[in-house]
Amino acid sequence: MFGNDRNSLRRYYCAVWEKANAGQDLEPLERLIAGVIREHPEYQPMLVDTEAALGREYLPEMGQTNPFLHLGMHIAIHEQLGSNRPAGILDLYQQLCRIAGDSHDAEHRMMDCLGETLWEAQRNGREPDESAYLERLMKKAQG
Numbered sequence: 001m002f003g004n005d006r007n008s009l010r011r012y013y014c015a016v017w018e019k020a021n022a023g024q025d026l027e028p029l030e031r032l033i034a035g036v037i038r039e040h041p042e043y044q045p046m047l048v049d050t051e052a053a054l055g056r057e058y059l060p061e062m063g064q065t066n067p068f069l070h071l072g073m074h075i076a077i078h079e080q081l082g083s084n085r086p087a088g089i090l091d092l093y094q095q096l097c098r099i100a101g102d103s104h105d106a107e108h109r110m111m112d113c114l115g116e117t118l119w120e121a122q123r124n125g126r127e128p129d130e131s132a133y134l135e136r137l138m139k140k141a142q143g
Contacts (some may be wrong), residue, residue, distance in 0.1 A: 017047040036074045043067040073111045086130035095141040
C-alpha cells in the first residue's frame with residue numbers, strides 16, 4: 001500500500017481514525033483499519049496526534065511494541081482470511097478461534113507465526129515461506 005514510507009502509512013492510519021471518529025463515510029480498506037483500531041483502545045490516543053505519531057520510535061529492546069506494526073499485522077491477517085491465502089488459512093483460523101474462544105485472541109496467536117515467518121524471510125532475503133507459515137499455524141491450532 002505505501003511501500004517503505006513509514007510516515008505515509010502512519011499519516012494514513014491517523015487520517016482514517018479521524019474520519020471514523022467524525023462519522024465520515026469510509027472506503028472498504030478504511031473500514032477495515034478503523035475496525036482494527038477500535039479493537040485496540042490502548043493505541044487510539046496516539047492516533048489523534050499525527051505529528052507525535054510520526055516522530056515516535058518503538059524499540060523492541062526497550063520492551064516496546066510498535067502499534068503500527070501490530071495494527072498492520074491484524075490487517076494483513078484479515079486480508080489473508082478474506083482471500084484464504086495461503087490456501088487453508090481460513091480453516092486454521094477457525095480452529096484457533098475455537099481454541100482461543102475469541103477471534104481477536106486467535107489473530108494474536110496468528111501474529112506470532114506471521115511475525116516469525118516475515119522475520120525469517122527478511123533474514124534470508126527471500127519471499128515469506130507460506131508452507132512454513134501454515135505449519136506454524138497448524139502447531140498453534142493443535143494446542
